[in-house]
Amino acid sequence: MTVETDDSGRLYLSAAQREKYGEKFHVVEYEDRLELIPIDDDPLQAVREAASDAFDGKSVDALRTEAREQARADAEAGFQRGKDSESGGGSDPSVETDE
Numbered sequence: 001m002t003v004e005t006d007d008s009g010r011l012y013l014s015a016a017q018r019e020k021y022g023e024k025f026h027v028v029e030y031e032d033r034l035e036l037i038p039i040d041d042d043p044l045q046a047v048r049e050a051a052s053d054a055f056d057g058k059s060v061d062a063l064r065t066e067a068r069e070q071a072r073a074d075a076e077a078g079f080q081r082g083k084d085s086e087s088g089g090g091s092d093p094s095v096e097t098d099e
Contacts, residue, residue: 003011013021025036040046044060058066 003013005011021036021038022040024039024041026039028035028037048056
């Protein structure tokens with residue numbers, strides 16, 4: 001499918017395309033192209049549907065709190081792993097040296 005902009009720079013999508021993808025899009029600009037990413041009328045509901053029942057009955061505040069707690073636990077676990085490798089006395093095989 002090919003579309004052209006009008007004199008004002010607008011693109012027109014067919015009724016079938018608007019029905020399928022909606023009427024609101026995020027425009028992503030790359031060096032060689034633009035992409036239109038459909039935006040759901042209710043993005044949070046779309047995430048809830050995509051994640052099935054993982055978010056059932058949870059408020060945005062509760063989800064935010066859980067995400068922060070998980071991020072903190074992940075960060076602390078990563079910090080702990082770093083301390084463990086330092087105390088082991090060995091070198092990290094993933095780090096290259098110029099020996």
